[in-house]
Amino acid sequence: MSEILEKLFEAVEFGKADKASPFPPQLKGQDGANELTKNALDADVDPKDILEQALIPAMERVGKKFSEQKIFVPQMLMSAKAMGASMVQLKPFFASGKIKEKGTFIIGTVKGDLHDIGKNLVSMIVEGGGWKIVDLGVDVSEDKFLEKIDEYPNAVIGLSALLTTTMVNMEDIVKAIRTKKPDARVLIGGAPINDDFCQKIGADYYAADPQKAVEYLNKIAS
């Protein structure tokens, strides 16, 4: 890996979005992900290499550190922010089709449920893994999911619920998705969910944590 990509990897891993950012203290005053990406593009580094050799592996390392309980969520959020700062520079290459996301992930907390902390964590890690995120928010009905599936027919769908009284709504949503698009991949997660429930309602995968979600997605994308 070139020196500039190594630096970009480090900036994302430790959450240095841009030069002005005071975080992390050990990189104070140095270029952040935004400037480093611009420099790399100016130096004719292939945008695909920027994405695949620096950004995605850096976020994978961050996700691994988080799942090993070596960092807290704020450090992971800072890394996601740094990756976002880099993506601003890469946006034209996504628009032109020169580089592509691994796929699209539609995610929402199911109808009747307002809890979004877990959903947001999953979104962030999956996005860091190179996926396009379509976040439908909380209290999401079947219709809203189906509407987005029309727009992104190849998307993987993620359903989240925190309550035992709202997890049952996952079943209706999975049924509706299956009726419209039998081959759609649906993963589910949330505190009261387990594998048995996943199988019972006919979803494809139960993700016990955000890292498991991105691992599943990457597996089906490869």
Add this chain to the structure above:
Amino acid sequence: MKYKNLIISSPQELMFGKAPSPVKTRRGLIIGGGQVYSELNFTLPTMSINSNTVKRVNEHYREIAEGALERALHLNSKGVVLEFETLLEMTKTPQIGVDIVSIMNEVCEKYYQKHGLASEIRLTPNDLREFERPAKQRTSELIAPMMELFERGMEAGGDLVSIESTGGKEVSDDALMMCDIKAIMFALSVLGVRDMQFLWKKIVGLANKQGKIAAGDSACGFANTAMVLAEKKYIPKVFAALVRVISVVRSIVAMEEGAVGPDKDCGYEGPFLKAITGIPISMEGKTAACAHFSPIGNIASACTDLWSNESVQNIKLLSGMAPTAYMEQLEYDVRLMNVALKGGDQSCQLFQQLMVDSDVYTDPQALVLAPENVIRISKELLKGDSYVANAKNGALATLDIIEEAIASGQMELSEMETAYLPILREDLNSIPDSESEFIDMMLPLMDQSKFILEEYGL
């Protein structure tokens, strides 16, 4: 803040079962009057609530109340509070909630008339305003069904009323994930306080009209969310401990507006409220493991007046239905406390010390609940001239206590945790005491699309 001095200023007087301002219920429980009672909380098994299932829903609640009170009677219980924390559909359609209160009240009355077992219902509707984002805290049409359930639920037999209100949650959810203590301060000591003033005026008005008990609010969506995130190691425990202390200035507003306790079980800020205002409180600890894990299983009961289990589903266990089993667990815990109370000050102090010592240095969130620390922090929570200043002073005192415990070798924290201590102190010190100056400082830093200032009277 209305309160300027502590009602309980000595740690020795911050004791379970005894509150300076006990609350008497209509069937004769005297909460905080010298004994501890069980407060059982329960919910449905995994099921939908709709017109097809509502009959079964009602049956579940009757079974829960019957099973729990029968067990309490068998165990010679001195009294029980049943907390009916509604599910969203029961507040959205108040008639569902009202019917359930009536059903449970019938059961309570039957056990009272037939066996002399006193029990009361604490009715806790949902804060539906959370359904709208950005929330319309003062103008939402969703306030009407909430208030209807309070009013008609009290008529149907709810004697104590509470809520887990959500003013400021639009800001705190993100702030918790970022460990942004300034944004937490803004959420709780500015938005939370202002929303509590608005909401609790209404709730106290409704309760007073019917001679019912406006009990109190819980910062569950803020400080308990922090606690659960810390248990999962998503955020540092030291941060969660600060959020708990900051939540005091928000939850105390219910008392300023006329609530009299017992404060709600999941409000672990309760000990501070008891020290400052003298109201009785409800707490939950090891008996709440059915709903969530916590680092404060024993210490939570050190100065409680009701002892709760947070929530348990009505599912079958080997012994019987889960709420009945939890009734038994609560009753045995309460018996121990009541035996200690009968034995006098010395036995109370000894028993409390064991509960405190078994948890206190295992986690900063337990540390802040030790009676001597509750008193020390509470004094700081009253020192300023604004809610912001009070919350800041309380949080800084909490940092002092955590750092002293580390320095003395009594508490061990990982480097991941201790790295946050200087950052949190620096951020807290940067906060001005004046609310208006704090708002001016924070607004440019925040995503203002997430909340509506006018809905908080700003």
